[in-house]
Amino acid sequence: MFTITNGIILKGQNLIPSKENIVVDDGKIINIGKDLKEGKIIDVEGAVVCPSFINGHIHIGDSIIKDEGYGLSLSEMVKPPNGVKHKALANASDDELIDAMKQSMWDMVRSGTTHFIDYREGGLDGVKLLKKASEDIPIKPVILGRDNSFYGDDPDLNKVKTAVRKLLKIADGIAPSGFGEITEDVAKIIVDECKKQNKISSIHVAESESNQIESLEEFGKTEIEKGVSSNFDQLVHLTNPKGNDLKMVSSSNANVVVCPRANATLNVGVCRLNEMLEMGMAPLLGTDNVMLNSPNMLRELEFTLKLMSVYYKSYIDPLKLLQMATTNVCSHDVNNVIQKTHINEGNFAEFVIFKSFSKNPYLNICNRIETKNILYIINKKCIV
Template identity: 75%
Template sequence: MFTIANGVILKGENLVPSRENIVVDEGRIIEIGKESSEGKIIDVDGAVVCPSFINAHIHIGDSIIKDEGYGLSLSEMVKPPNGVKHVALSNASDEELIEAMKSSMWEMVESGTTHFIDYREGGIKGVKLLKEASKDIPIKPIILGRDDSFYGDDPDLGKVKVAVRKLLEIAEGIAPSGFGEITIDVAEIISRECEKAGKISSIHVAESESNQIESLNNYGLSEIEKGVKTNFSQLVHLTNPKNNDLELVSQSNQSTVVCPRANATLNVGVAPLNKMLELGLKPLIGTDNVMLNSPNMFRELEFSLKLMSIYHNDYLNPIDLLKMATTNVCGFKINDIIQKSMIMEGNFAEFIVCNSFSKNPYLNIINRCESKNILYTINKKFSI
């Protein structure tokens, strides 16, 4: 048992700042209060206590080819099966993949991340490799698998269903690349089987303008419309919405994820975060391919805050942005799988304690902090 004393705590789903103490026992927050004090006292006078980060979208297997292929198009970089990424993954040994993934996970831990959602290539073997790599690291991977049987113009739907069910026995969900690689029939099998299993179905949508145009020309539906109609529980990117795409998503109960740095690196656009927030969406945020960006959420948050303000000619509320990396996930059905906690009594202890540099605790985290400014990272897997 220990007490984090005299910190400025960002409490609850809305990250309300309050100068109080937090008592933690066996991985749970048992009391929050100005006079609360039990066990070992850790005085962090004036430091900011923030929920630890969830990196909501990452391809950690890319860790083996950091910064390779810079300047290539989205398809040349990541489209299966011949993109730079997929060729590199097919040529790498298991040992190379594990060591590279370990390195990226430690970088995430050191920069305040305790959970990440990974789009895992390589079928069942790929899922098992990430589980092996993460077993001794204080971080929780939420692994979404995929299988080569998903792809092609005329896939064997029987084989697809079998592959999905086998993956769901060991993974937290399924994540095909995008609608440019799978048929509607395959999409419906994935979302239906995931829903039956109570797991996550996730897919990239509207990452590029060309993807959207191709989808509209060939099917009369945007990729976002396809994602909503096929009932995926999570839609990633939404960088190039058309017509009433975002309104359609706002009327569904689907989780959304944005990846601004990856979109910028691949030159595919800027996610309309301001409009998403106006419509009542509560997006998550991720760093995407490790081959493109470091998995450091501090860097993602600062970049996004400033990019959105310039692009939309309006300031992005830093509270809303910080929620994307912390508590927004707690409001979605998928949190039953992720189990990421906000700072409240009775919840798991999942928070970071950072040096204070300014009177604004949100901008302090987003605009000032770096990995070296984290005093403590507390989570239920490993604790002080």
């Protein structure tokens, strides 16, 4: 048992600042109050106590080829099965992949992340590799698998269904790359099987303008429209919406993940984040491919804070931005895969204690904090 004292707690799902103490026992928050002092005392005078980060979208497998292929197009870099990353994954040994993924997971832990949602290439073997790599690291991967049987213009739907069911026995959900690689029949199998097992179905949509144009020309529907009509739980990117795309998403049950740094690196556009927030959406924030970006959510927060301000010529609310990296996941529940991450009694202890530089706790984290300014990372498994 230990007590965190004298910090400014960003409490509850709305991250309301409160000067209170937190008592943790056996990995859970058992009490929050003004004068509590039980067990070991950890005095964090003036520091900010914030829920730990969730990286809402990452491809951790391509940690083996950091910064390779810079300047290539989106398709040349990441389109399966012949993109730069897919060729590298196919040629890497299991030990190389595990070592690279471990390094990236420790990078995330040290910068305040305790959960991440991974688009896992490699079928069953890919899921097993990530599970093995994460065994001794205080981080929770939410693993969304995929299989090569999904791809092509005329896939064997029986093989697709078998592959999905096998994956769902060990994965947290299914995540094909995009509608440019799968048919609507494959999408339906993925979504239906995930819903039966209360697991996550996720897909990239409208990452590039060309994706949207090709979808409209071939199907008469945007990728976002296809994602919503297919009932995917989670839509990633939405960088290039058309017409009523965003309104359609805001009226659906789908949750959204945006990855501004990856969009910038691949030169595909700026996500319409301010508009999403004005529509009442509660997006998640992700760092995307490790081959493109470090998986550091602090860097993602600062980049997004400033990019949105200059792009829209108006300031983004730093509270809403910080929620995208922390408690917005609770708004969607992510099919019960991730436990409640906000700081409340009864929840698991999953929070980070940051040095304080300013009176605004949200800007303090989004605008000023670097990894070296993290005092403690409290995870239900340990204190880092």
